[in-house]
Amino acid sequence: MPEQIITRNIDAPGLATLDGYRRSGGYQALEKALKEYQPDDIVEIVKSGLRGGRGGAGFPTGLKWSFLAKNDKQRYLCCNSDESEPGTFKDRMLMEKNPHQLVEGVLLTCYACRIGTAFIYVRGELGHAARQVERAVADAYAAGYIGTNILGSDFSADIIVHRGAGAYICGEESALMESLEGRRGYPRLKPPFPAAIGLYGGPTVINNCETLSTVPAIVLNGADWYASFGTEKSKGTRVFCLSGHVKRPGNYELPLGTPLRALIYEYGGGILGDKQIKAIIPGGSSTPMLKPDKLDTPLDFESIAAAGSMLGAAGVIVMDEDTCIVAVVARMVEFYRDESCGKCTPCREGTFWLVQLLERLEHGHGKMSDVDLLLDISDNIGGKAFCPLGDAAITPVTSAVRLFREEFEYHARYGRCMVGAGADVARQAALSGV
Amino acid sequence: MISEQAKQRMRDIAARYPAARSAVMPSLYIAQEEEGYITPAALQAVAEALNMTMDDVESVATFYTMYYQRPPGQKVIKVCNSISCYLRNCDTLVEHLEQRLGIRRGETTPDGKYTLMTVECLASCGTAPVMQVNNEFVENLTAEKLDALIDQWDKGT
Numbered sequence: 001m002p003e004q005i006i007t008r009n010i011d012a013p014g015l016a017t018l019d020g021y022r023r024s025g026g027y028q029a030l031e032k033a034l035k036e037y038q039p040d041d042i043v044e045i046v047k048s049g050l051r052g053g054r055g056g057a058g059f060p061t062g063l064k065w066s067f068l069a070k071n072d073k074q075r076y077l078c079c080n081s082d083e084s085e086p087g088t089f090k091d092r093m094l095m096e097k098n099p100h101q102l103v104e105g106v107l108l109t110c111y112a113c114r115i116g117t118a119f120i121y122v123r124g125e126l127g128h129a130a131r132q133v134e135r136a137v138a139d140a141y142a143a144g145y146i147g148t149n150i151l152g153s154d155f156s157a158d159i160i161v162h163r164g165a166g167a168y169i170c171g172e173e174s175a176l177m178e179s180l181e182g183r184r185g186y187p188r189l190k191p192p193f194p195a196a197i198g199l200y201g202g203p204t205v206i207n208n209c210e211t212l213s214t215v216p217a218i219v220l221n222g223a224d225w226y227a228s229f230g231t232e233k234s235k236g237t238r239v240f241c242l243s244g245h246v247k248r249p250g251n252y253e254l255p256l257g258t259p260l261r262a263l264i265y266e267y268g269g270g271i272l273g274d275k276q277i278k279a280i281i282p283g284g285s286s287t288p289m290l291k292p293d294k295l296d297t298p299l300d301f302e303s304i305a306a307a308g309s310m311l312g313a314a315g316v317i318v319m320d321e322d323t324c325i326v327a328v329v330a331r332m333v334e335f336y337r338d339e340s341c342g343k344c345t346p347c348r349e350g351t352f353w354l355v356q357l358l359e360r361l362e363h364g365h366g367k368m369s370d371v372d373l374l375l376d377i378s379d380n381i382g383g384k385a386f387c388p389l390g391d392a393a394i395t396p397v398t399s400a401v402r403l404f405r406e407e408f409e410y411h412a413r414y415g416r417c418m419v420g421a422g423a424d425v426a427r428q429a430a431l432s433g434v
Numbered sequence: 435m436i437s438e439q440a441k442q443r444m445r446d447i448a449a450r451y452p453a454a455r456s457a458v459m460p461s462l463y464i465a466q467e468e469e470g471y472i473t474p475a476a477l478q479a480v481a482e483a484l485n486m487t488m489d490d491v492e493s494v495a496t497f498y499t500m501y502y503q504r505p506p507g508q509k510v511i512k513v514c515n516s517i518s519c520y521l522r523n524c525d526t527l528v529e530h531l532e533q534r535l536g537i538r539r540g541e542t543t544p545d546g547k548y549t550l551m552t553v554e555c556l557a558s559c560g561t562a563p564v565m566q567v568n569n570e571f572v573e574n575l576t577a578e579k580l581d582a583l584i585d586q587w588d589k590g591t
Contacts, residue, residue, distance in 0.1 A: 086555040165498035182455035184497040243518040243559035250560040
């Protein structure tokens with residue numbers, strides 16, 4: 001990999017320990033910040049360096065910080081490490097292999113936003129990651145990086161590691177706050193946004209794990225240096241999670257704007273069995289599919305949006321030519337059905353009915369009218385659900401029907417797949433008019 | 435019964451948070467460690483430690499999938515069946531496990547040794563297909579790898 005910022009030395013032995021992290025330049029950004037910068041300086045540096053956050057929504061980080069309500073209530077920071085989007089596995093790696101980098105990012109953000117208590121909400125299933133972060137926090141306390149009067153300054157902060165217990169919805173920021181406060185992970189009505197009224201009623205910053213892991217490098221080397229990577233509008237690097245039918249799946253930290261083709265063929269080694277690509281999901285299962293005609297699209301926020309999808313959480317899922325799109329969509333919507341929290345009717349009922357229809361089509365009991373019925377149900381979820389999970393759930397359906405409608409109709413007409421195992425039999429039957 | 439030591443751990447954790455009920459999730463984990471799953475005694479201990487009602491605690495315990503409502507087997511096998519693992523043939527592996535263990539997904543073997551579950555994306559798509567055994571990852575799965583593991587477990591190691 002050419003430009004590595006937050007995954008630099010990621011496989012170096014001992015990086016996860018305090019000494020190892022310090023050997024690779026760790027906690028220098030914190031020392032520099034406390035000596036040379038006022039909190040507002042840090043906000044400005046991050047604002048001009050990190051234009052889009054590294055969570056699913058890509059909201060500008062520094063701007064989010066500057067929205068914090070100015071009142072006398074206790075402020076909080078929550079790191080969203082509830083990584084659960086199908087196709088993403090970067091935060092897990094960052095926590096397991098370089099937990100101190102995240103801790104330093106959390107501390108810098110606390111300093112910038114004048115926050116005294118931070119939480120790191122780690123997805124429950126990621127036990128090893130949580131243990132690594134817990135150990136890093138304990139060691140950083142012992143070394144005086146966390147606690148009162150950090151490094152002899154008047155800055156004090158506490159960090160609490162909180163483990164989730166299995167609920168995708170808790171990656172949604174308001175559900176995450178409910179969960180942290182000790183309740184079922186139901187999303188809250190917005191507004192008020194967390195920056196106004198968040199955790200325990202106080203103004204709250206919620207940032208993704210990768211975003212916070214990026215902060216130390218930006219503070220240490222400056223916004224201009226960070227902005228020299230990436231494109232004019234999408235600055236810096238991104239950890240792309242490459243999975244599916246590629247020869248070398250894995251995490252690749254690359255400058256934003258790297259072409260999709262380069263990620264898949266140069267870094268990912270191409271497609272298993274040297275097959276053709278049928279579809280690519282560029283940002284995790286909640287983002288629309290693309291066809292291979294978009295392979296030369298640069299992987300940045302604007303270009304992927306112009307191509308008809310979203311960079312999302314940068315989970316790039318690649319499907320080869322033998323993939324049945326109906327089966328894939330059924331599998332993805334089953335995820336949202338299982339993970340719908342049940343609070344609002346459009347999402348709870350809608351995802352259930354989408355799965356019923358998709359399974360019926362997949363198993364050869366569907367009707368031609370089911371294809372439009374899928375779109376009709378999607379229309380009754382999209383924009384009508386309480387939180388973004390509903391919109392996410394319909395994305396695989398609407399994008400797949402738009403791009404691969406013939407496969408859905410083929411399933412309805414012949415009761416089998418157009419591609420893959422069994423397709424040849426079906427094609428013969430179709431040709432002979434059966 | 436939940437030990438006094440465990441209840442003290444719950445109270446200690448609660449003291450770290452701005453509000454005591456924030457400790458309900460870590461406390462449920464502590465109770466589950468002792469009981470094996472979320473028993474009425476577990477709910478009661480958490481409720482007492484955090485000054486909540488048992489119903490309130492139960493409403494949290496039943497929302498999150500990692501709190502078991504029934505006693506699980508000694509080895510809880512969770513196979514990811516989301517999109518990236520699906521593309522890498524996880525379904526075949528689940529069927530293989532069902533045959534090998536003689537149970538269907540969601541079931542526990544009569545001797546209480548194994549529970550087989552399918553779960554949603556485990557954030558390990560780069561090493562798909564994957565599973566967790568008692569919450570620890572086993573990655574880049576193959577049928578051979580599964581057989582070797584089960585042989586080892588059957589021998590009691």
